[in-house]
Amino acid sequence: MCFPYVIKFFDHAIGINVPRSRFLPVKATSDLLLVQSDLYTLVDGFVIRNKDRANPTNPSIELGPEFKKVGNFLSRFKSIPSIIELDSLKVTGDVWFGAGIVLKGKVSIAAKSGVKLEIPDGAVIENKGA
Secondary structure, eight states: OOHHHHHTTSTTOOOOOOOTTTOOOOOSHHHHHHHHSTTEEEETTEEEEOTTOOSSSOOEEEEOGGGSSHHHHHHTBSSOOBOTTEEEEEEESSEEEOSSOEEEEEEEEEOOTTOOEEEOTTOEEESSBO
């Protein structure tokens, strides 16, 4: 870790340890989808996992380049889908999500080249592509 080396270049800098129960790292929009979903909530400053999720691991989420920038990511969702029962998600192409969508199991959604694919409000997608 380079943190101890870098900190010496800042006057009066201090380091703190923050437990995972206080935050979830967001390095990509796939992480942002997890954090904004119903999989986690913030209670009294602590990140709490939804007790309704049976699987102890987070779902695997792979979003195409259309979702890479935060602005593009946010504009493609009317609301973040429910992912409590999701195992994996792969999205490629020009895909747009409506409101109240539920994703379950292993889901792959691919828009054909040059075609805008809109997932309608209230759709439930389980163990298949769209």
